[in-house]
Amino acid sequence: MGDIANRNLEIDLFLEAMYKKYGYDFRNYSRASIKRRIEHRLKLTGLKTISAMQHELINNWNFFEIVLRDFSINVTEMFRDPSFYKAIREEIIPKIKDFQQINIWHAGCATGEEVYSIAVLLKEEGIYDKTRIYATDFNKDVLEKAKQGVYPAKFLKQYILNYREAGGMGSFTDYYTAKYEFVLMDSSLKKNILFSDHNLTCDTVFGEMDVIICRNVIIYFNIELQNHVFKLFLDALGNPGFLCLGSKETVSISDYVDNFEAINRKEKIYKKVDKRAVL
Amino acid sequence: MNFLKTDHEIIVIGVSTGGFKALEVILSKLPEGFNLSVIIVQHRKKDPDDFFIDYMNKKTSLHIKEAEDKESIKPGVGYIAPPEYHLLVEMDHTLSLSVDPPLKYARPSIDMLFETAAEAYESKVAGVILTGANDDGSKGLKKIRKYGGMAIIQDPVTAEAPMMPKNAIKIAGADHILSLANIGKFLGRLS
Incomplete structure (x- = not known):
């Protein structure tokens, strides 16, 4: 079917533009995942095609910064695993x-x-x-x-559990100061x-x-x-x-x-x- | 029926509540020498001892394994998404994992597997939605049908949790609505 191939070509070009214009190289990222991010952004912009979004990318620094943030994976937690x-x-x-x-x-x-x-x-x-x-x-x-090093306090309970399971020798509360709904790492x-x-x-x-x-x-x-x-x-x-x-x-x-x-x-x-x- | 023998290459299965029993029924019905690839997202807890994989291997002619990042999709193998990771199908018919945030509260997400499988395999995918108490998978199944793939949904009346199959029927529509045992037999004939 043509439209999948065309869309993949548009994605290739979008990533190429990102690299040539701004020096950030996502061309060798796992494609399925990066494609989802691009398509998600496309929906939010209301633009019709990735090609139209590419024009925006090339001509609008602010839009580049948005896309860069879309491409960055920031899922993490204290003592994850x-x-x-x-x-x-x-x-x-x-x-x-x-x-x-x-x-x-x-x-x-x-x-x-x-x-x-x-x-x-x-x-x-x-x-x-x-x-x-x-x-x-x-x-x-x-x-x-x-x-x-300021993190939402709502995750603390999980962090403390993780800390203990990770072989923590003291008390996790020794390593931060709590302020309102945030904690500041020591x-x-x-x-x-x-x-x-x-x-x-x-x-x-x-x-x-x-x-x-x-x-x-x-x-x-x-x-x-x-x-x-x-x-x-x-x-x-x-x-x-x-x-x-x-x-x-x-x-x-x-x-x-x-x-x-x-x-x-x-x-x-x-x-x-x-x-x-x-x- | 001849049309079944078209050219399906992969089967993607999405299942949630009641998944263990449902998968056992289906996978045990696949005949010896079954040569399609099967990729499964089941919402399940971390299983440190690989009990799930070992158990399923005893029940089916497929070689069941946990999906690994960047591995090629091979015939006769059943890949199961690791808990806490999304499983995606790449255009070059390899698998990728991701730790992106949960989608509709689910990681692995059935939608994510189905949507990426639809794009990579187009009409060569059969998508299967089984028992579950949420609406994951219906969007992905819709995409499978859009690209010419086939949608098979467990008859909600026979499902331990009917919500997921009901939603899939409503949103994606089905090519076949069958009981678990019949889904197993049906898939067995796609090979």
């Missing part, structure tokens, strides 16, 4: 805690909830002070929110976190990392872009270096499957294979 945090405590921390300095890269940090979760964990393990957390995202709006958690703008599709490595956490990001990428990101992570990781993916993400279908060894298959925690050691 508590068993993952437990696995970090048990399987990664013992292997890095004697390092003089620890570098952690949280790629695709969205509004920061999971970054603060890691900060809490590091504090409880007594290694926060020698750790630097690089928390990155391409979306400047969410980075700003992450920096502020400044002692923030001091070693550097929030910054970084785009996995086009930006490069910025330092040697001991741990990279990138969860529920690459499921939005096609295989080609997943390969690109795994290469980036491989280049950024030291030895030993650990990569943590989301529970339904895997290196096993990528070109780099031999470069990572699963140390916890269920929680998708991988160790970089030290190729020098193999020689």
